[in-house]
Structure formats: C-alpha cells, structure tokens
Amino acid sequence: MASQTPQAAAQAAAQAFDYAPAPESRSVVDIAPSYGLFIDGEFSDAADGKVFKTVSPATEEVLSEVAQAGADDVERAVKAARKAFEMWSALPGAERAKYLFRIARIIQERSRELAVLETLDNGKPIKETRDADLPLVAAHFFYYAGWADKLDHAGYGAAPRPLGVAGQVIPWNFPLLMLAWKIAPALATGNTVVLKPAETTPLSALFFADICRQAGLPKGVVNILTGYGDSGAALVAHPDVNKVAFTGSTAVGKQIARTVAGTDKKLTLELGGKGANIVFDDAPIDQAVEGIVSGIFFNQGQVCCAGSRLLVQESIQDELLDSLKRRLSTLRLGDPLDKNTDIGAINSAEQLARITALTETGEAEGAERWSAPCELPSAGYWFAPTLFTNVTQAHTIARDEIFGPVLSVLSFRTPDEAVAKANNSQYGLSAGIWTEKGSRILSVASKLRAGIVWANTFNKFDPTSPFGGYKESGFGREGGRHGLEAYLAPSSPKGERK
Amino acid sequence: MSTVDSSSSRLSVLKTYKLYVGGKFPRSESGRVYEVSDSKNKWLANAPLSSRKDARDAVVAARKAFGGWSGATAYNRGQVLYRVAEMLEGRRDQFVREVADAEGLSKSKAAAVVDAAVDRWVWYAGWTDKIAQVVGGANPVAGPFFNLSTPEPTGVVTVVAPQESSFLGLVSVLAPVIATGNTAVVIASEQAPLPALSLGEVLATSDVPGGVVNILSGRTAELAAPLAAHQDVNAIDLTGVTDDALAKELEIAAADNLKRVLRPQPVDFAADPGTHRLTAFLETKTVWHPTGSLGASGSAY
Numbered sequence: 001m002a003s004q005t006p007q008a009a010a011q012a013a014a015q016a017f018d019y020a021p022a023p024e025s026r027s028v029v030d031i032a033p034s035y036g037l038f039i040d041g042e043f044s045d046a047a048d049g050k051v052f053k054t055v056s057p058a059t060e061e062v063l064s065e066v067a068q069a070g071a072d073d074v075e076r077a078v079k080a081a082r083k084a085f086e087m088w089s090a091l092p093g094a095e096r097a098k099y100l101f102r103i104a105r106i107i108q109e110r111s112r113e114l115a116v117l118e119t120l121d122n123g124k125p126i127k128e129t130r131d132a133d134l135p136l137v138a139a140h141f142f143y144y145a146g147w148a149d150k151l152d153h154a155g156y157g158a159a160p161r162p163l164g165v166a167g168q169v170i171p172w173n174f175p176l177l178m179l180a181w182k183i184a185p186a187l188a189t190g191n192t193v194v195l196k197p198a199e200t201t202p203l204s205a206l207f208f209a210d211i212c213r214q215a216g217l218p219k220g221v222v223n224i225l226t227g228y229g230d231s232g233a234a235l236v237a238h239p240d241v242n243k244v245a246f247t248g249s250t251a252v253g254k255q256i257a258r259t260v261a262g263t264d265k266k267l268t269l270e271l272g273g274k275g276a277n278i279v280f281d282d283a284p285i286d287q288a289v290e291g292i293v294s295g296i297f298f299n300q301g302q303v304c305c306a307g308s309r310l311l312v313q314e315s316i317q318d319e320l321l322d323s324l325k326r327r328l329s330t331l332r333l334g335d336p337l338d339k340n341t342d343i344g345a346i347n348s349a350e351q352l353a354r355i356t357a358l359t360e361t362g363e364a365e366g367a368e369r370w371s372a373p374c375e376l377p378s379a380g381y382w383f384a385p386t387l388f389t390n391v392t393q394a395h396t397i398a399r400d401e402i403f404g405p406v407l408s409v410l411s412f413r414t415p416d417e418a419v420a421k422a423n424n425s426q427y428g429l430s431a432g433i434w435t436e437k438g439s440r441i442l443s444v445a446s447k448l449r450a451g452i453v454w455a456n457t458f459n460k461f462d463p464t465s466p467f468g469g470y471k472e473s474g475f476g477r478e479g480g481r482h483g484l485e486a487y488l489a490p491s492s493p494k495g496e497r498k
Numbered sequence: 499m500s501t502v503d504s505s506s507s508r509l510s511v512l513k514t515y516k517l518y519v520g521g522k523f524p525r526s527e528s529g530r531v532y533e534v535s536d537s538k539n540k541w542l543a544n545a546p547l548s549s550r551k552d553a554r555d556a557v558v559a560a561r562k563a564f565g566g567w568s569g570a571t572a573y574n575r576g577q578v579l580y581r582v583a584e585m586l587e588g589r590r591d592q593f594v595r596e597v598a599d600a601e602g603l604s605k606s607k608a609a610a611v612v613d614a615a616v617d618r619w620v621w622y623a624g625w626t627d628k629i630a631q632v633v634g635g636a637n638p639v640a641g642p643f644f645n646l647s648t649p650e651p652t653g654v655v656t657v658v659a660p661q662e663s664s665f666l667g668l669v670s671v672l673a674p675v676i677a678t679g680n681t682a683v684v685i686a687s688e689q690a691p692l693p694a695l696s697l698g699e700v701l702a703t704s705d706v707p708g709g710v711v712n713i714l715s716g717r718t719a720e721l722a723a724p725l726a727a728h729q730d731v732n733a734i735d736l737t738g739v740t741d742d743a744l745a746k747e748l749e750i751a752a753a754d755n756l757k758r759v760l761r762p763q764p765v766d767f768a769a770d771p772g773t774h775r776l777t778a779f780l781e782t783k784t785v786w787h788p789t790g791s792l793g794a795s796g797s798a799y
Contacts, residue, residue, distance in 0.1 A: 139640065155632065250756070257753035262746025269756065426755075445785050455787040462639035466647050466782050471732070472756045477782050480637055482647065490774065 019332070022339040024126045029117045031203065034065040037073055037226060038209035040080035041219025047072035052228070054202055057123035058336050058345040058380045066202045069225035074194070074234040077223040081165040081192040082240055084220030089162045089190040093149030100145030100188060102215040107138040110211065114204060118176055119336045121203045123345030123381070124299050126337050136461055137180040140479075143463035144184035147484060151189060154481055157490035162190030163266055164242030166487065169232040169256075170205075171248045172198035172347050173302040173403075178247050179205055181467075181478045183222060189487040191243065194223045196235055200348045202226040233259070241265060243487060247304075250401075250427070250472050268476025268486040270304065270468055272401040273429030276422035277307030277458065278444065280415070281316045283434035287456065289323045292407070295432055295458040297331065297385050300346055301405040304473070305430035307458055309398060310387075311418050314411045321389065321409065328372040328385045335377075343374075346381040346404060355383050355404030362388050362397035367408070393424055401427070415440060419447045428470030432458045451477070515543050515691075517552065517715065518698025520559030521708015527551050532716070534692060537602025545691045548716035550724045553683065556712035557728055560654040560681040563709030568651045568679035572627035579623035579677060581704040586616045589700060593665065593693060600664045600690035614768065615669040621771070622673035629678060629776050642789045649780040651679035652758055653732030656725040658718060660738045664690035666767045668697065671737050674775035676710055683731070684713045685722060687738065691715035719744055726751040733758035733779050737765065 034051065036043035050068035055061060069077075088096070107114065114137075115129035122129075151160050166186045170178035175197055186193050197205035205224045212222050225231055229252070236244045237259050243266045246256050250271040260267050277295050279288050295307025312320050336344035346352040363369050367388040376382040387407040391398050397408045412418040422431055431450040433441050441455045451469045454460060461467070466482035468474060476486045515534075516523040525531075530547035546552075567575070586593065590612055598608035634648040655675045660667030664687040675682045686694030698713045714721055718738065726734055726748040734752050739745040739762050752759050760778045 254753045254756060257756060258750045261749035261753065262742065264761075271756075441787065445783075448783075451781065451783060453783065453785045455785060457643065457786055457788050460639075460641070460643060460786050462637070462641065462643075462645070464637040465639050465645050465786070466637070466784050468782070470652070470781050470783075474756065475758055480647065482633075482782055490772075 019340045021335070023335060024116055024119075024337045024339055026116060026120070026337065029113045029120070031064050031117070031120075035067065035202070035206045035226070037067045037069055037077070038206065038222075038224040039073065039077045040223065041213070043209070046070055047076070052199065054121060054200065056120050056380075057200070057347050058377070060379050063120060064203060066206065066226045069196070069227035069231040071234050073225060074231065074238055077194045077225050078165055078167075078235075078238050078240050080220040081194050081223055084218060085162075085164055085192045087218060088187075088192050088221050091190070093151060093190075096188060096190065097145045097148035099215055099217055100141050100148060100184065103211060103217070104138050104141035104145060106211050106214050107134070107141060111135070111138065114176060114207060116337065117207060118204050119344070121201045122172065122175060123336055123347055125341040125344045126339060127341065128299060133174055133177050136463070137176050140177070140180040140463040141184045144188040144483075147185075148188040151484065151488070154484050156485060156488050160189075160488040160490050163487060163489055164191060165240060166191045166193050166243040166245060167235040167238060167241040168193060168195040168245045169235065169248065170195065170197055172201040173299060173304070175201040176204040176208065179208055181247070182245050185478070185483045186243075186245075186487050187221065189484055191487050192221050194225060194235055194241070196225045196227060196232045199226070199228045236260065245486060246270070250474075253474055266486065268468075268478070269474035270476070270478060271472065271474040273304045273306065273427045273469065273473050274309055274399065274401055274425045275305055275307045275430035275432065275450070276309045276311050276425075276448075277432035278311045278418045278422060278434065279313060279316070279320060280433075280435035280437070280440065281313040282436045284436065285316070285320060285323055288320065288434040289327050291432060291434060291456070291458040292324060293327055293331070296407045297328075297343060297405050298459050300344060300383070302347060302351070302403050303459070305452060305459065307430065307432050308402060308407060309422075310407055310409045311421055312409065312411050313418075314413050317411050324387070325370065328387070331372060331374070331385055333374045333376070333382065333384065343385060343405065346383050349381055351403065352381040352383060355402055355406060358397060358400060358402045358404075359386060359406055362391075362395065362408070365395050365397070367391045367395055367397060393421060399425065415444060419444060423447075423449045426472040429473035430454065513543070515545050515695045515715070517546050517548060518695065518702065518711070518713040519552070519556050520562070520712065521702060523698065523702075526716070527555070534690070536599040542599055543692055545695065545715040548714040548721055550720070552714055553721050553724050554728070556683040556714055557654060557725070557730055559709035559712050560683050561730055563707055564653060564681045566707055567676070567681055567710045570679070572630065575677065575679065576623045576626035578705045579619055579626065579673065582700060582706065583616050583619035583623060585700045585704045586612075586619065590616070592696065596693045596696055597665045600687075600693055601662070611666045615666045618666065618669050618771070619673055622677040625674075625773075625776060626677045629773065629780075632773065633777055633780070634782070637784070642791055644787045644789050645784065647782050647784045649678065649777070650783050652779045652781050653680060654730060655680045655682050655779050656722070656728075656731050656734040657682050657684045658722055658734070658736055658738035659684055659686055659694060660765070660767070661687045661689065661718070661740055663767050665693040665697070667737075667765070668694050670765070670767045670771060671735055671775065672711065674771070675735070675779055676706075678776055678780055680733070680779050681710045682712065683725060684711065685718055685725070685738065686713055686715045688716070688718045722748055723751065726757070727754060729755050731757060733760075735760040735778070736762045738762075
C-alpha cells in the first residue's frame with residue numbers, strides 16, 4: 001500500500017466493503033396531498049386560497065401542497081390564541097403539565113413515522129432524525145411538562161405570569177426539534193402559540209397539529225401557520241402578540257428586532273454562527289477527527305452551532321488534515337432514507353446555490369478547496385463534504401456563515417492566538433476545544449465568547465442544557481431553567497415590572 | 499452652590515465639573531459646556547456638553563477595560579464596589595448638597611436619597627460573588643457529560659441614566675452593570691448631571707480601574723444616538739429615555755449589532771431592586787465535557 005495515498009486506500013477499502021441498500025420504509029408515514037392552516041383546532045384553507053408545494057430535497061418529488069398564510073390568517077390565528085390564553089393560563093400548572101406529558105408520549109409512540117416524515121421533507125439522514133431529532137423532541141416536551149406546576153420555584157419570582165400570545169418562527173434545519181424548543185416552554189408557562197414553520201419543511205409541524213388533537217389539547221392553544229417569510233413578518237408585527245421567538249438567520253433576526261422596537265413584546269433570537277473548533281497539539285487525533293466531522297457535517301452542516309472554522313495547532317496540522325480527509329472519504333452520501341447514509345441532501349435549491357456561491361468565493365479569494373470523492377445523485381440537491389485550507393481570517397469563508405458541509409481550516413501557534421482567532425467573529429454561538437489538558441480547557445473555555453462550549457465533544461444537545469448565543473448570534477436561552485425566562489413576566493417585588 | 503461661605507466672608511473655591519473617561523477627567527473634546535441650574539433656576543455650574551467623539555472615546559476606554567474587569571475575581575469586584583460605598587459615605591455632605599440642588603429636595607430628603615444610594619452600592623457589592631450561584635449551575639443532561647452553565651458579562655453597556663433621580667437612580671442602574679463584570683458608558687441626567695460627574699471622582703478613588711465606568715454629561719438624544727448605533731457596544735439600558743419616539747429610534751439602531759436592550763420603564767428606585775438589572779446584561783455560557791465511565795454500576799458507598 002506504500003504507493004497509495006491514505007485517501008485512496010480508504011476509498012479502496014470502502015469499495016471492497018460496499019454496503020447493500022438499507023432503506024427505511026416509507027409506508028410508516030401517510031402524507032396527505034394537501035394541508036390547511038391549523039387555527040383554533042381546525043384545519044382550514046388560507047383566506048385568499050393561496051397554496052405552495054413542499055418537495056423532498058433528495059428527489060425533488062412533490063410531497064404535498066400546503067396553505068400559504070396571509071395577513072387575514074395571521075389575524076384569525078392570533079385571535080384564536082388570544083381567546084385560548086384566558087383558559088389555558090388559568091389552568092392549574094399540573095393540568096397543563098399533563099397535556100405536555102401526553103404530547104411527549106404520543107411523539108415517542110409516533111417517532112418512527114415522524115422521523116421518516118422529517119427525513120422526506122428535510123433531506124437529512126434517517127439515522128439523524130431517528131437517533132437525534134425525534135428523541136430530543138420527545139425529551140424536550142417531557143422536560144418542560146415537568147416545569148408547568150413548579151414555576152414558583154424557578155427563580156423568576158414567587159408567582160411568575162405568562163406573557164400571552166407567543167408568535168414563533170422556526171427554521172428548516174431541525175423542523176420538529178425547533179418546534180419543540182419553541183412550543184414546549186411556551187405552553188408549560190401558560191402562554192398560547194402561533195407558530196410558523198419554514199416554507200421548505202412545513203409537514204412535521206402539521207403532523208404535530210394532529211398530535212395536539214390526539215392529546216386533546218384545547219383548541220386555539222397551538223396554531224400552525226404555514227407560509228413564507230411574509231407570513232412570519234406579519235405574525236411578529238401583529239399588535240396582539242406579546243412574545244416573539246425566532247430561530248433563523250442573523251439578517252432576519254435584526255429585522256425582527258427592528259420590528260418589535262418600541263413595543264412591549266418580549267424578544268428572543270437564536271441566530272447564525274461561525275463556530276470555532278480548536279484542536280491543540282495534545283488532542284487525541286482520532287477523537288478530534290470524529291468531533292470535527294460531527295461538528296460540521298452533522299445535518300449537512302446546516303446547523304447554526306456548527307463547528308465551521310477548524311483552528312488547528314500548526315504542529316499537528318498536516319497529520320490532522322490527513323486523518324480528516326481519510327475519514328471524510330468514507331462518509332456515505334445519498335438516499336437520506338437509507339440507514340447507512342451519513343450525508344443527506346441540502347434542504348433546498350436556494351440553499352444549495354448559496355453554499356455553491358460561497359465556496360466559489362472561497363476559491364476566488366485564494367483558499368484551497370478539497371472535496372470528498374463521492375458521487376452525487378442526479379436528482380435533488382447535493383453538496384459533497386468540502387474543506388478549505390490556506391484560509392485567512394479575512395476570507396469570506398472564514399467570516400460568513402455558509403450553513404452547509406464546508407469547513408474552513410485555519411492554524412494557530414499559541415492558546416492566546418487560538419482564542420483571539422476564535423473570538424474574531426460577529427457571531428458567538430458555539431465553540432469546541434480539543435486537548436487532554438484540563439486547565440487549558442477551563443482557561444480557553446472561559447475566554448471564548450460563545451454560548452455553548454463543547455470540550456472534547458461537539459454538537460451535543462439536551463433539554464436541560466441552555467442554548468443560545470453571544471453577540472450577533474442572538475439573545476435569550478432555550479432549554480433548561482433558563483429557557484423559561486423567555487416566556488415569563490416575573491412578578492418582581494414591590495411594583496417593579498420587567 | 500453658594501459662592502460665598504455663609505459662616506465667613508471667604509469666597510469659596512468653585513469646582514470645574516469634568517467628564518470621567520478612561521480613569522481621567524477630561525473636558526469635552528468639543529470645548530462645549532452648558533449651564534446647569536437648580537430647581538429655582540439659580541446657576542450651579544457649567545457642565546461639559548459632550549460630543550459624539552467623546553462618546554466614541556468613552557467606548558474605546560470601556561472596551562479596553564473590559565478584559566481586566568470581567569476577568570477579575572467576583573470577590574475582588576465586590577471589594578471594589580464596597581470601597582465605592584465607603585468613599586461615598588465619606589463624601590456624604592457633598593452629595594447631600596448636590597442632590598438637594600439637583601433635584602430640588604430638602605436637605606433631609608436629599609440625605610435619605612444619598613444614604614439609599616450608599617446602601618445600594620453595598621447591596622450590589624454583595625451580589626458580585628453570588629449571582630453566578632443563583633442563575634448558573636450544573637445541568638443534569640441525559641448522557642455521560644459534565645455540563646455547567648455560568649453567567650458572563652455581555653461587554654460594554656451604554657447606560658442612559660434616569661433623568662429625575664439623578665443620583666440614586668444613577669447608582670441603581672450603574673452598579674448592577676459593573677457588579678457582573680461589564681464596563682459602562684453612562685449618559686448622566688441631562689438637567690441634573692452634577693451628582694453623576696462627582697460620582698466619577700468617587701469611583702476614581704475607589705480602586706475601580708480606569709475605563710470601567712465612563713461618565714458623560716450633555717444632551718441625552720445627541721449622545722444616545724451614536725452609542726445605540728456603535729458597533730462595539732454590546733448592550734444599552736434606556737431607563738433614562740423619557741421620549742417614546744426616541745426610545746424606539748434607539749432600539750432600532752441597537753438592532754444593527756443586536757445589542758441587548760433594556761427598555762424604558764417606570765421604576766421605583768426606593769424599592770427592593772431584585773436581580774433583574776443584574777441578569778439583564780449577563781450571557782449564559784454552557785460548557786460540556788465527557789465524564790467518561792469508571793464502571794457502569796457506580797460506587798455503592
């Protein structure tokens with residue numbers, strides 16, 4: 001094998017031990033040809049009758065046609081949520097808790113169906129929806145269910161109050177998980193919800209509406225409006241919305257912050273990132289490589305907390321990159337429903353175009369591109385795992401969020417330089433540290449301006465663990481006790497209101 | 499401020515009120531001043547009429563001080579804040595006089611205000627090494643990981659100090675900002691800036707590192723606009739903005755780099771402050787690390 005490069009050897013091995021297809025069955029999910037808006041416990045068409053299609057990004061097959069909410073529909077949904085608020089907020093916490101526990105249990109029961117549905121609509125591998133998204137969705141509802149009757153003890157005053165109607169707008173990268181992050185704490189604290197899923201991934205939210213029905217959730221407590229950005233804009237601008245929660249791009253987040261300026265609406269934003277994954281020379285290389293791969297290629301890199309900037313100590317750069325390229329050559333890209341698939345489809349043609357344009361900019365600015373040698377399917381939206389070397393901090397691909405399977409590699413010599421480079425970003429969502437030295441982990445972690453720091457691991461999530469950014473990655477936290485604050489008006493002592 | 503000491507015919511020495519920026523006492527770079535008078539329209543002093551450039555200089559000073567102040571131990575910050583209370587106590591008579599003039603209060607009412615302000619520094623001095631335990635902690639994640647959330651200061655905070663409560667209000671909004679490790683650029687009450695400018699002299703002699711607090715006097719709208727839009731400011735407290743339209747404008751400008759915004763709200767500064775001014779300018783950082791496993795069943799002892 002001496003004449004072969006490590007990548008070629010890995011490729012040869014991959015071919016020698018090829019996998020047979022192992023597709024997950026689609027029959028577990030029954031997608032209707034069309035869906036309405038879910039308002040006040042009923043599905044109905046948009047007032048102006050507009051609809052749009054949602055496609056499977058892996059095949060471009062049309063999955064269903066869904067209603068496109070306009071201003072009249074937003075009005076109706078907010079009204080329904082307002083009406084339901086009176087009853088829902090007055091319900092004893094223990095009763096609200098039981099509804100949420102029911103929802104958590106039904107999600108567990110229907111998790112395979114939802115995993116397949118999510119994979120179809122989003123394009124991510126079934127391995128991820130089955131083993132990450134869905135278990136976390138159920139766990140999130142289970143966690144916040146337990147808070148509903150314990151809010152007096154949460155540290156937000158003796159009798160914290162719900163805010164009212166929450167307008168929530170979520171992205172397409174983790175459709176059902178982002179729904180859970182938004183709806184579970186809102187309902188536990190006694191708020192009612194109007195939620196708008198992303199236009200490319202509306203289906204799991206509509207299936208969630210059916211779960212609300214099965215759980216016997218009172219009508220109007222959860223309302224789902226499918227639509228494009230203008231539907232979301234109308235929702236956050238609605239004067240009878242008391243709370244706005246948004247996960248998505250920093251540009252849209254800023255626009256929402258301007259929209260709610262001068263109002264009493266409480267705002268939390270979970271936005272973009274350009275996470276630095278820092279590998280020191282004493283790191284266990286094989287574990288670090290796995291962490292780098294999960295950091296940027298999990299969910300095709302369409303993750304706000306992705307470790308999209310690899311900062312590697314100069315002395316181990318060559319060794320690490322060899323290992324990384326060898327590992328990337330073994331990733332299996334293709335049918336997201338195949339249980340062996342590591343890399344699924346990019347969510348939309350639009351996102352693929354953005355990733356393509358940014359990588360072209362990377363090459364044009366002088367960075368060196370390497371893409372894993374893998375065959376891309378002819379239909380659907382695909383992008384091979386890619387990394388760039390010779391990247392400087394001034395390069396666009398080191399500064400802008402690509403939101404795709406593209407890793408920018410930079411090097412450093414000293415811990416101080418690593419910290420300075422990691423913090424040299426408008427964003428501050430996540431960071432990673434790989435080293436065997438405990439004191440270095442703690443000192444570097446304390447200096448990183450990021451909301452989540454993963455040390456010797458990456459991309460770990462849990463309902464009890466607060467998630468959210470510094471700087472232009474947004475404000476507020478989701479998850480844990482901290483996540484309650486976004487939905488509560490503390491009854492502060494002696495007249496001071498928050 | 500009397501120009502002639504009543505007990506004798508001696509002419510008193512007037513103070514030139516100056517800004518407090520980066521630990522120094524500059525005049526406004528613009529060379530401008532404005533007249534400050536008491537509630538009966540009697541001239542008190544010429545205060546610096548700060549410019550946009552002064553505001554930017556103050557941000558530079560605050561940013562420079564952030565690393566050291568946020569990196570100081572919470573115990574150390576507590577000692578420094580307590581030292582502020584000690585220094586204020588020693589200057590009590592001066593502040594009683596200045597607050598009485600500024601707010602048109604009787605001497606006894608002004609004394610009560612100053613005492614409350616001293617006590618507020620003491621309250622926040624005690625919070626520096628407690629807030630992390632109250633709002634942070636370990637999270638019981640469902641996996642073999644150590645997971646810890648800790649609060650950290652958000653950075654440089656612009657504080658638009660209350661217009662009416664020129665001293666107790668100022669202390670009530672400033673102390674929580676720096677207690678948690680942020681650094682501050684303060685816009686003093688427009689009509690009554692003198693107690694704030696004098697506070698700078700107290701801070702300068704209280705072991706507060708230069709740049710941790712920077713105090714500007716001048717037109718609130720003129721100074722707040724560039725600070726709300728400043729890309730190196732992380733947060734803004736709009737408590738002292740009394741005009742709703744201006745507050746909205748500032749919040750819109752603040753969205754450009756997603757500043758954390760504390761909106762104007764009616765506040766009773768005599769009431770228990772609670773913790774929300776401490777938490778308003780804190781970020782939560784959550785650190786994960788694998789725990790490994792020394793045996794699945796654990797120890798029975």
